[in-house]
Amino acid sequence: MLQARSVDESFLALPLSALTDAALTRAVDLGCEHADIRVERIRTQTISLRDARPEAVTDGEDLGLAVRVVHEGTWGFAAGVVLTAAEAVRLAEEAVVVAKVSAAINTDRVELAPEPVHADATYVSDYEVDPFDVPDVDKTGLLAEFSERLLAADGVEHVRASCMHVKEQKYYADTAGTRTRQQRVRIHPDLTALTVDRATGSFESMRTLAPPAGRGWEYLTGGSWDWAGELAEIPELLREKTKAPSVEAGRYDLVIDPSNLWLTIHESIGHATELDRALGYEAAYAGTSFATPDQLGTLQYGSPLLQITGDRTAPHGLSTVGWDDEGVAGQEWDIVSDGVLVGYQVDRNMARLRGLPRSNGCAFADSPGHVPVQRMANVSLRPAPDGPSTEEIIGGVERGIYVVGDKSWSIDMQRYNFQFTGQRFYRIEDGTLAGQLRDVAYQATTTDFWGSMSVVGGPQTYVLGGAFNCGKAQPGQAAPVSHGCPTARFDQVSVLNTVQEAGR
Amino acid sequence: MTAGRAVGRMTAQELVEACLAASTADAQITYVTEHAEANLRWAANSLTTNGAMRSRSVVVVSFVDGGAGMAAGSVSRTGTPDVAELVAASERAARGAGPAEDAVPLVAEAPPGAGDWSADPAETSIEVFAEFAPALGQAFGEARDRGELLFGFAEHSMSTTYLGSSTGLRLRTDQPTGRVELNGKSPDFARSVWSGTSTRDFRDVSVAALAADVEKKMGWSQRRVDLPAGRYETLLPPSAVSDLMIYLYWTMEARDADEGRNVFARTGGGNRIGDRLADLPLTLRSDPAYAGLEAAPFQVVPASSGSASVFDNGLAAPAIDWISDGVLTNLVRPRAWALEQTAPATVAVDNLILEDRSATVDPAEMIAATERGLLLTTLWYIREVDPQTLLLTGLTRDGVFLVEDGEVTGAVNNFRFNESPVDLLGRAVQASRTERTLPREWNDWFTRAAMPMLRVPDFNMSSVSPAS
Numbered sequence: 012m013l014q015a016r017s018v019d020e021s022f023l024a025l026p027l028s029a030l031t032d033a034a035l036t037r038a039v040d041l042g043c044e045h046a047d048i049r050v051e052r053i054r055t056q057t058i059s060l061r062d063a064r065p066e067a068v069t070d071g072e073d074l075g076l077a078v079r080v081v082h083e084g085t086w087g088f089a090a091g092v093v094l095t096a097a098e099a100v101r102l103a104e105e106a107v108v109v110a111k112v113s114a115a116i117n118t119d120r121v122e123l124a125p126e127p128v129h130a131d132a133t134y135v136s137d138y139e140v141d142p143f144d145v146p147d148v149d150k151t152g153l154l155a156e157f158s159e160r161l162l163a164a165d166g167v168e169h170v171r172a173s174c175m176h177v178k179e180q181k182y183y184a185d186t187a188g189t190r191t192r193q194q195r196v197r198i199h200p201d202l203t204a205l206t207v208d209r210a211t212g213s214f215e216s217m218r219t220l221a222p223p224a225g226r227g228w229e230y231l232t233g234g235s236w237d238w239a240g241e242l243a244e245i246p247e248l249l250r251e252k253t254k255a256p257s258v259e260a261g262r263y264d265l266v267i268d269p270s271n272l273w274l275t276i277h278e279s280i281g282h283a284t285e286l287d288r289a290l291g292y293e294a295a296y297a298g299t300s301f302a303t304p305d306q307l308g309t310l311q312y313g314s315p316l317l318q319i320t321g322d323r324t325a326p327h328g329l330s331t332v333g334w335d336d337e338g339v340a341g342q343e344w345d346i347v348s349d350g351v352l353v354g355y356q357v358d359r360n361m362a363r364l365r366g367l368p369r370s371n372g373c374a375f376a377d378s379p380g381h382v383p384v385q386r387m388a389n390v391s392l393r394p395a396p397d398g399p400s401t402e403e404i405i406g407g408v409e410r411g412i413y414v415v416g417d418k419s420w421s422i423d424m425q426r427y428n429f430q431f432t433g434q435r436f437y438r439i440e441d442g443t444l445a446g447q448l449r450d451v452a453y454q455a456t457t458t459d460f461w462g463s464m465s466v467v468g469g470p471q472t473y474v475l476g477g478a479f480n481c482g483k484a485q486p487g488q489a490a491p492v493s494h495g496c497p498t499a500r501f502d503q504v505s506v507l508n509t510v511q512e513a514g515r
Numbered sequence: 516m517t518a519g520r521a522v523g524r525m526t527a528q529e530l531v532e533a534c535l536a537a538s539t540a541d542a543q544i545t546y547v548t549e550h551a552e553a554n555l556r557w558a559a560n561s562l563t564t565n566g567a568m569r570s571r572s573v574v575v576v577s578f579v580d581g582g583a584g585m586a587a588g589s590v591s592r593t594g595t596p597d598v599a600e601l602v603a604a605s606e607r608a609a610r611g612a613g614p615a616e617d618a619v620p621l622v623a624e625a626p627p628g629a630g631d632w633s634a635d636p637a638e639t640s641i642e643v644f645a646e647f648a649p650a651l652g653q654a655f656g657e658a659r660d661r662g663e664l665l666f667g668f669a670e671h672s673m674s675t676t677y678l679g680s681s682t683g684l685r686l687r688t689d690q691p692t693g694r695v696e697l698n699g700k701s702p703d704f705a706r707s708v709w710s711g712t713s714t715r716d717f718r719d720v721s722v723a724a725l726a727a728d729v730e731k732k733m734g735w736s737q738r739r740v741d742l743p744a745g746r747y748e749t750l751l752p753p754s755a756v757s758d759l760m761i762y763l764y765w766t767m768e769a770r771d772a773d774e775g776r777n778v779f780a781r782t783g784g785g786n787r788i789g790d791r792l793a794d795l796p797l798t799l800r801s802d803p804a805y806a807g808l809e810a811a812p813f814q815v816v817p818a819s820s821g822s823a824s825v826f827d828n829g830l831a832a833p834a835i836d837w838i839s840d841g842v843l844t845n846l847v848r849p850r851a852w853a854l855e856q857t858a859p860a861t862v863a864v865d866n867l868i869l870e871d872r873s874a875t876v877d878p879a880e881m882i883a884a885t886e887r888g889l890l891l892t893t894l895w896y897i898r899e900v901d902p903q904t905l906l907l908t909g910l911t912r913d914g915v916f917l918v919e920d921g922e923v924t925g926a927v928n929n930f931r932f933n934e935s936p937v938d939l940l941g942r943a944v945q946a947s948r949t950e951r952t953l954p955r956e957w958n959d960w961f962t963r964a965a966m967p968m969l970r971v972p973d974f975n976m977s978s979v980s981p982a983s
Contacts, residue, residue: 057818059818059820061616061821064613064616065586065612065613065615065616066616066819066820066821067589067818067819067820067825068588068589068608068611068612068818069589069590069591069817069818070588070589070590070591070604070608071590071591071592072591072592072593072596073593074592074593074594075570075593075594085562086562086564086565087565088564088565088566088567089566089567089568090566090567090568090569090570091568091569091570092569092570092571092593092594092595093594093595094594094595105567105641106567108567108641109553109565109566109567109641110565112565112641112642112644112645112648113555113562113565113648114562115648115649115651115652116555116557116561116562116648116651116652116655117561117562118560118561118562118655119561119562146611147607147608147611147612148611151611151612151613168774168775169774169776205776207774207775207776209775209782209783209784210782210783211782212775212780212781212782212783213903214775214776214780214902214903290558291558291559291664291666291700291704292558292563293558294558294559294666294698294700294704294707295558295666295667295668295696295697295698295709296668296696298895298982299704301981301982380568380570381566381568382564382565382566384564419898419899419900419908420898421896421897421898421908421909421910421931422896423895423896423910423912423929423931423980423981423982424895424896424910424912424982425980425981425982425983426982427980427981427982428910428931428978428979428980428981428982430900430908430931430933430977432900450901452900452908454931454977454978456981482959484564485554485556485668485670485696485959486552486554486566486670486959487959505978507933507977509900509901509906509933510901510904512900512906512933512975512977513901513904513906513933513935513938514938514975515904
């Protein structure tokens with residue numbers, strides 16, 4: 012693989028080896044059976060504009076280190092922000108104290124599945140232009156120009172624009188001898204046009220569909236997303252939406268665009284196949300899963316067309332890494348095959364608990380101050396190799412709705428019952444689109460929904476969607492993750508009218 | 516530059532002074548937050564994760580007048596940043612930003628209630644759980660003996676913020692935050708209940724009391740009753756009310772309302788201040804001095820938005836009514852928007868209280884006075900469906916109980932709801948006395964709440980959730 016870029020010198024110049032020696036030596040001296048140290052520097056910038064005028068530019072950098080130990084079978088974790096050998100020693104000692112206080116409530120001995128040693132390893136994600144090398148005036152200027160294009164159109168009264176970009180640098184070392192250095196860049200541009208009808212007091216908005224991506228500033232200026240096309244069509248689409256009829260509640264065949272379906276995959280498959288949830292580690296917070304380990308290999312998750320993979324390797328994927336936060340190399344594996352549950356996302360302790368030979372590399376901490384937990388891989392729906400185009404799928408529907416773009420989402424704590432809305436909904440009549448609809452939400456139970464999937468689109472419909480802000484764990488951690496999928500058809504799904512739901 | 520001391524050894528106050536001294540901008544606000552936290556997390560009667568973390572964050576906001584108006588640039592760093600580089604980055608950001616819409620003169624008058632500038636920051640450590648952890652271990656043993664599992668999380672943090680400005684402000688505030696959640700389940704996870712509390716120091720947390728509440732609700736769950744979707748008379752306990760009211764509070768932006776784009780916009784233009792939202796004499800308010808829920812008495816803002824401005828850093832955040840006796844009285848309005856609208860500037864305080872001052876009953880009495888209705892425990896996965904009505908969707912979680920003739924007679928399946936908190940205020944027919952509560956959904960961001968139980972005659976349970 013061509014590695015055009017390298018980890019920034021300013022990160023490599025931090026005293027990584029000295030901190031490692033200090034922390035790991037102290038941890039071993041104190042009797043720990045495992046210890047690791049992470050040094051992370053995370054740069055985050057968010058530019059926001061309101062009606063093409065700057066609202067805020069924030070520029071943050073989070074630099075710190077953390078020591079994690081297994082002491083007499085119990086975890087201990089301590090984190091700080093002073094990068095000196097003395098502080099690394101103090102953190103190793105504090106992590107052991109945390110393990111000792113916690114031993115009073117620990118009954119499960121912590122053991123880690125083995126992983127080959129990655130002794131001197133470097134990974135840089137696939138991007139061209141580091142957003143932090145681009146002057147702020149250029150970034151703000153481009154977002155203002157994009158905003159102006161929307162504001163110039165009839166009917167668009169307000170525009171919000173924002174761009175968040177992150178550069179994440181991680182160093183990891185453990186007592187087995189692994190030493191990894193990584194640099195990942197990601198970006199999330201977002202514009203929303205709003206129209207207000209003061210006479211009726213109603214308002215309506217429409218947002219760009221461009222997903223967040225593991226790319227650099229070239230995402231806004233290069234050819235990987237058609238910004239000009241999308242900005243040009245939003246005002247007319249918004250105008251059409253405000254005049255669209257309210258949906259009649261009932262059951263419809265849905266054709267769901269990747270811009271909406273990625274989030275349904277995230278909520279109803281991505282989270283449901285996290286083994287820590289299935290084992291109950293998240294039971295009091297993020298929740299559990301209906302897809303319990305006793306059903307591995309037998310649970311009919313969806314129709315035989317359903318092929319779901321987990322990976323930490325997809326190009327431009329937000330969860331793509333070289334190694335996870337326990338030194339495990341990024342991998343790809345099956346989660347659902349021919350509609351049946353066949354795999355989970357795990358970390359090293361859970362892999363050991365399940366008797367697996369190796370973790371599939373899903374440990375992640377969102378900052379130097381947080382402990383790594385099992386987080387989501389890029390969980391994706393495979394397209395049908397010779398599958399149809401979106402137009403062909405729509406062409407096969409007699410009475411249905413074509414769903415585009417994500418908006419509101421909610422799912423229960425066992426990942427059964429969900430409700431989603433979207434940016435645009437089109438009525439389908441006899442295989443053709445017949446104008447937009449308003450006030451649509453679709454509601455279903457996970458296995459019914461995936462069981463109703465009757466057509467899977469081809470590779471030409473495949474899009475990698477995703478989010479920066481997937482939430483899990485206490486203290487709360489936000490993780491970036493991507494989900495690729497083709498357009499797909501779902502038969503006879505329950506559609507609600509949200510105005511009726513509000514009792515109006 | 517800083518008398519030869521390494522930045523890592525500088526006190527927070529010295530760091531603020533060093534940043535202010537290094538400024539070449541027209542004005543500067545710097546604040547340093549010293550943060551310490553400790554946590555324990557457990558599942559199925561055993562520890563899962565833990566931690567003790569310390570950090571220091573430094574935020575420098577520089578203000579530069581480029582001729583066309585004042586511009587602001589905000590830069591934050593954790594750890595031990597180089598002062599000269601940090602200040603330069605902030606000034607560069609200000610010069611690149613262009614004139615700010617929310618520019619107003621910086622605050623120069625010290626607000627009341629700020630703490631002792633010269634004192635050391637407050638701290639916490641894992642030792643805060645020295646008595647809590649063994650008590651929890653005992654609760655695990657008792658749960659095991661009953662054939663039940665306990666899950667949950669306990670966290671304590673201390674943040675001390677030192678804010679200084681080139682206009683002479685030297686302000687300090689301490690914010691202790693603590694929370695405990697205890698979730699009980701049967702081994703097959705089919706029955707699930709919850710209890711939780713917020714705290715400032717863990718001295719008022721009784722594991723035994725939380726465990727007893729869980730045990731009581733597990734007992735209520737012995738009999739299972741399946742009910743279909745529909746509208747039900749529903750008792751929303753303080754925690755469930757808090758999660759709905761916090762979302763409403765986060766939506767109370769004056770500018771969005773004035774621009775016609777939130778639920779508080781008035782048809783025809785302007786906002787709905789003065790409108791009656793509730794028939795009950797309900798008051799929604801914030802008060803930085805509310806006992807047990809004390810919050811910062813002045814504003815600390817890293818970046819401007821429609822509801823807060825970096826120009827307002829250090830502005831007094833006094834007690835305020837958002838809804839008074841059922842009538843909408845205030846929306847959140849930074850000084851710049853207040854000037855534009857000739858309306859009062861208001862500041863969002865980090866606590867929220869809903870009360871009916873005429874209420875005479877407690878939640879237990881409301882249950883006892885219920886002929887047939889649903890008693891909820893908490894709400895979960897609350898998301899906005901329609902901003903026009905502030906329609907929210909979400910799930911009931913960890914205990915929907917059927918009340919018949921004043922008694923809990925069983926546990927009902929969970930539901931997905933679709934409801935607007937604004938509409939609920941209008942439809943509530945009874946409120947209990949207000950008590951401190953822990954929001955379930957939002958406690959990562961918001962723990963300081965005091966709420967009543969509300970009785971709603973027709974809560975919209977949109978569909979059944981098979982989850983437990």
